[in-house]
Amino acid sequence: MSETEKPTTKTRIAITDQEALQFHARGRPGKFEIMPTKPMATQRDLSLAYSPGVAAPVRAIADDPNTAYDYTIKGNLIAVITNGTAILGMGNLGALASKPVMEGKAVLFKRFADIDSIDLEIDTQDVDAFVAAVRYLGPSFGGINLEDIKAPDCFIIESRLRELMDIPVFHDDQHGTAIISTAGIINALHLTGRSLKDTKLVCNGAGAAGIACIELLKAVGFSAENVILCDTKGVVYKGRTDGMNQWKSAHAVETDKRSLAEAVAGADIFFGLSAKGALTPEMVASMAPNPIIFAMANPDPEITPEEVAAVRDDAIVATGRSDYPNQVNNVLGFPYIFRGALDVRASTINEEMKIAAAHALARLAREDVPDEVAAAYRGVRPKFGPQYIIPVPFDPRLISEIPVAVAKAAMESGVARLPIVDMEAYRQSLSARRDPVAGTLQRIFAKVRAQPKRVVFAEGEEEQVIRAAASFANQGLGTPVLIGRRERIQKIAEAAGIDIHEGMDVINIVDSPRLKAYTDHLYARQWRDGFLHRDCARLVLDRNYFASSMVALGDADAMVSGTTRHFHSVLADVRRVIDPRPDHRVIGLSLVLARGRTVLIADTAIHESPSGEQLAYIAEEAARAARRLGYEPRVALLAFSNFGQPPGERTTRVKEAVAILERRKVDFEFDGEMSADVALDPARMAAYPLCRLKGPANVLVMPGFHAAQISSSMVEVLGGSMVIGPLVVGFEKSVQIVQLGANDRELVYMAALAAYDVNG
Ligand SMILES: NC(=O)C1=CN([C@@H]2O[C@H](COP(=O)(O)OP(=O)(O)OC[C@H]3O[C@@H](n4cnc5c(N)ncnc54)[C@H](OP(=O)(O)O)[C@@H]3O)[C@@H](O)[C@H]2O)C=CC1
Ligand SMILES: CC(=O)C(=O)O
Numbered sequence: 100m101s102e103t104e105k106p107t108t109k110t111r112i113a114i115t116d117q118e119a120l121q122f123h124a125r126g127r128p129g130k131f132e133i134m135p136t137k138p139m140a141t142q143r144d145l146s147l148a149y150s151p152g153v154a155a156p157v158r159a160i161a162d163d164p165n166t167a168y169d170y171t172i173k174g175n176l177i178a179v180i181t182n183g184t185a186i187l188g189m190g191n192l193g194a195l196a197s198k199p200v201m202e203g204k205a206v207l208f209k210r211f212a213d214i215d216s217i218d219l220e221i222d223t224q225d226v227d228a229f230v231a232a233v234r235y236l237g238p239s240f241g242g243i244n245l246e247d248i249k250a251p252d253c254f255i256i257e258s259r260l261r262e263l264m265d266i267p268v269f270h271d272d273q274h275g276t277a278i279i280s281t282a283g284i285i286n287a288l289h290l291t292g293r294s295l296k297d298t299k300l301v302c303n304g305a306g307a308a309g310i311a312c313i314e315l316l317k318a319v320g321f322s323a324e325n326v327i328l329c330d331t332k333g334v335v336y337k338g339r340t341d342g343m344n345q346w347k348s349a350h351a352v353e354t355d356k357r358s359l360a361e362a363v364a365g366a367d368i369f370f371g372l373s374a375k376g377a378l379t380p381e382m383v384a385s386m387a388p389n390p391i392i393f394a395m396a397n398p399d400p401e402i403t404p405e406e407v408a409a410v411r412d413d414a415i416v417a418t419g420r421s422d423y424p425n426q427v428n429n430v431l432g433f434p435y436i437f438r439g440a441l442d443v444r445a446s447t448i449n450e451e452m453k454i455a456a457a458h459a460l461a462r463l464a465r466e467d468v469p470d471e472v473a474a475a476y477r478g479v480r481p482k483f484g485p486q487y488i489i490p491v492p493f494d495p496r497l498i499s500e501i502p503v504a505v506a507k508a509a510m511e512s513g514v515a516r517l518p519i520v521d522m523e524a525y526r527q528s529l530s531a532r533r534d535p536v537a538g539t540l541q542r543i544f545a546k547v548r549a550q551p552k553r554v555v556f557a558e559g560e561e562e563q564v565i566r567a568a569a570s571f572a573n574q575g576l577g578t579p580v581l582i583g584r585r586e587r588i589q590k591i592a593e594a595a596g597i598d599i600h601e602g603m604d605v606i607n608i609v610d611s612p613r614l615k616a617y618t619d620h621l622y623a624r625q626w627r628d629g630f631l632h633r634d635c636a637r638l639v640l641d642r643n644y645f646a647s648s649m650v651a652l653g654d655a656d657a658m659v660s661g662t663t664r665h666f667h668s669v670l671a672d673v674r675r676v677i678d679p680r681p682d683h684r685v686i687g688l689s690l691v692l693a694r695g696r697t698v699l700i701a702d703t704a705i706h707e708s709p710s711g712e713q714l715a716y717i718a719e720e721a722a723r724a725a726r727r728l729g730y731e732p733r734v735a736l737l738a739f740s741n742f743g744q745p746p747g748e749r750t751t752r753v754k755e756a757v758a759i760l761e762r763r764k765v766d767f768e769f770d771g772e773m774s775a776d777v778a779l780d781p782a783r784m785a786a787y788p789l790c791r792l793k794g795p796a797n798v799l800v801m802p803g804f805h806a807a808q809i810s811s812s813m814v815e816v817l818g819g820s821m822v823i824g825p826l827v828v829g830f831e832k833s834v835q836i837v838q839l840g841a842n843d844r845e846l847v848y849m850a851a852l853a854a855y856d857v858n859g
C-alpha cells in the first residue's frame with residue numbers, strides 16, 4: 100500500500116466529550132422535535148384537524164384499515180425501540196441511558212431517508228414484558244426498528260414480534276449490520292481474489308450482531324466449516340457448555356482451537372462485533388496474506404487501523420466509525436431498507452430484501468463515482484480499492500439505489516402490499532427526499548477538508564470563537580489562527596474545557612514581527628485619505644485590521660470576524676485593508692437553506708437603495724457566487740409587480756437592471772421584474788408564459804437592502820429555513836463577517852465558507 104493510501108489520523112475528525120455534551124444540550128435538549136404538517140391557525144383548521152373533522156378519517160379507517168396509510172402518519176413512521184441492554188459496545192446501561200443513541204437513530208432516519216421516527220425506551224429486561232409492551236403498538240407505526248437489545252433476548256423478542264405484528268419488525272443490530280458487512284465482504288473478497296466458499300472467517304462476538312452477520316454470510320455462500328465464532332469464553336466449539344445458548348450452538352464447529360488467538364492464526368477474515376481492543380497486533384500478524392479485518396465494535400473498534408498498519412500493510416481494514424475509511428455501520432442500511440419496505444407497504448423485511456440491499460450496496464462501491472458524488476467523499480474522488488470497499492453514509496446515490504433494490508425484492512418475494520408500478524419514477528422521487536441543507540454544507544465542508552486553509556479568527560479572546568476554532572481544527576477544515584494574548588486565550592479555554600492543541604495557532608498582535616509590513620501596507624493605501632503613518636501603526640493593533648492585513652499580505656488564506664462588533668463596522672475596517680477584485684463589486688449574499696430547495700438572496704448587506712446599474716452587477720456577482728456554491732443560477736430581479744403590472748416608479752430601476760443584463764449578454768438565466776411568489780412558484784410563473792426563467796428562481800435579487808434583509812430574516816424565523824450569511828462576496832481576498840453575538844456553530848460555518856472562498 101502506498102503512503103497516501105495508509106489510514107492516517109489526519110483525516111480523523113476528533114470530537115471531545117464536552118463538544119458532544121454541548122451539542123446535545125444546546126437549544127432544545129435532545130436531537131429532534133415534532134412539527135405539525137397541517138395548518139393549525141384558525142378555528143376551521145382545528146375543526147378539521149381534531150373534533151369534528153377527525154370523525155371522517157376514523158370511520159374510513161374503521162371500515163378499511165389500509166386507509167390509515169392515507170389519513171395518518173403511519174406509513175412513514177418508524178419506532179426505534181430498545182431496553183438499553185446492549186448500548187453500542189458499551190453494554191447494559193439501561194433504558195434511559197440509551198435515549199441519546201435512539202434519538203440519534205431517529206434523526207438519521209429523517210436525515211437520510213425522510214422517514215419520521217420516534218424513539219421508545221422500554222424500562223424492562225423481562226422478555227415477555229418487553230414483547231407485551233411492543234406488540235400492541237402496531238397500529239401506530241409503519242415499522243419497528245429494534246435496537247441495542249442484548250443477545251439472546253433480542254432473538255426471542257424479534258421472532259415473537261415478527262409473528263405477532265403485521266408490519267416489518269427489524270432488529271437493526273442483527274440484520275442492518277449483517278447487510279452492510281456482507282456488502283463490504285463481497286467487495287473485499289473481490290479485491291483479494293477470494294471465493295465465498297473457501298474463505299476462512301473468525302467472528303469475535305456471538306451476540307445480536309455476530310450471530311446475524313454469520314447467518315447472512317452463510318446465506319450468501321460461506322461454508323459453515325470455514326466460520327469460527329468466538330465470545331468472551333473463546334471459541335464456540337461443538338460440545339462446549341459454558342456460556343452457551345441455542346443461537347451460538349447452531350454455529351458451533353468441530354475444532355480443537357479454543358482461544359481467539361488460535362482461531363485467528365491463518366484466518367482470512369476477522370469480524371469484530373464484540374468490544375474495544377479485543378484483537379491484538381500479534382493476532383493480526385498471524386493472519387493469512389491480505390487479511391480482511393472488520394473491527395466493528397462501537398464506539399471503539401476491536402483494533403484501530405493505525406494499529407493494524409503498524410503490523411502489516413497488506414490488510415483491508417474497516418471499522419464502525421465515520422472517521423476512518425471503510426465505515427461498516429448499519430447507518431448505511433436501516434434508513435434505506437425501511438424506505439423501500441414502507442414504500443411498498445411490505446408486511447416484513449425478509450431474506451430476499453436483505454440480500455438485495457447487500458448486493459446493491461456492494462455494487463455502488465464498485466461503480467465509478469460521478470462528479471456529483473465525489474464531493475461527498477471529502478473532495479477526493481474515491482476509487483474502488485482497499486480504502487474504499489463500501490459507500491460512505493453521505494453518498495447521495497444511496498437514497499435512490501437501495502430502496503429500489505429492497506422494494507423490488509419485496510415485490511418479487513410476495514411481501515409487498517402496494518407494489519410500485521413505475522420503478523423509474525419511484526427512483527427519481529427518492530432523490531427529492533435528500534436533505535438539501537445537509538447536502539450543501541456537506542459539499543462545501545468536503546471541499547474545504549480536501550484543501551485545508553489557514554483561517555484567522557480575529558476575535559480570538561472570545562470563548563465561542565476559541566470553541567469554534569478548536570472545532571474547525573478538529574473537523575479537519577484547516578488551521579485556525581486565533582488573534583489574542585496567548586495566556587488569556589489559554590485561561591478562557593481551560594475554564595471552558597477547550598483543548599488548544601498544536602493544530603491551532605495563536606498570534607499576539609504586539610509580538611508580531613509583521614506589524615511593520617502591515618502598517619506600511621495600510622499607509623500605502625490610506626495616506627491619500629489623510630492617514631499618517633503613526634495612525635496606521637495604531638490601527639493595525641486592532642484585531643480586525645491586523646487579521647485583514649494577514650489575509651491581504653498572504654500570511655493567512657481567509658478571515659472571520661464579527662461576533663463582538665457590528666457587521667458594517669467590521670466591513671468598513673476590512674475595506675481599508677483589502678480591495679474588491681478587479682471588475683467586481685462587494686455585495687452581501689444570504690444562503691437560504693429551505694426544505695426542498697436552496698435560494699440565494701442578494702444584496703442583504705451593502706447596497707441600501709441600488710440603482711439599475713448596481714442591481715445588474717449585484718445579479719452578476721450573485722450568479723457567480725451561486726455557481727461557486729454549486730448551483731446553476733436562475734436569477735429573478737424582484738419587485739412588488741410583475742412585468743410592469745401594477746405600474747409604479749419604484750420598479751423602474753429593476754427594469755433598467757434587466758435591460759442592462761440583456762445588453763451585457765450575461766451567461767445565466769435571468770428575468771424580471773417579478774414578485775417573489777412568481778419567481779419561486781412554478782404554478783404562478785405559468786401565468787407569464789414568456790418569462791425567460793425555465794424553472795423557479797434560485798437567486799433572488801432584491802430591489803433594496805431593506806427588502807433583502809427583512810425577507811431573509813423573516814424566512815429564517817417564520818419559515819423554519821436555515822439562513823447563512825450575509826456572505827461577503829467580491830473581495831479579492833476571502834473575508835466573512837458573522838452576525839453580532841454569533842455562536843460557535845455559526846462561526847464554524849462562516850469560517851468554512853471563508854476557507855472555501857465564495858468569490859470563486
Ligand atoms: N458497526 C456496526 O454497525 C455495529 C456494531 N455493533 C457492535 O457490535 C458489538 C456487539 O453488539 P451486539 O451484538 O448488539 O451486543 P450483544 O450484547 O448482543 O453481544 C455482544 C457479544 O460480544 C461478546 N463479547 C463482548 N466482549 C467481548 C470480548 N472482549 N471478546 C470476545 N467477545 C466479547 C459477548 O460475549 P458473551 O456472549 O460471552 O457475553 C457477546 O457474544 C458492539 O460493540 C456494537 O457496537 C453492533 C451493531 C452494529
Ligand atoms: C451502530 C450500532 O447500531 C451499534 O453499534 O450498536
Ligand SMILES: [Mg+2]
Nearest residue numbers: 187246247272
Ligand atoms: Mg445498535
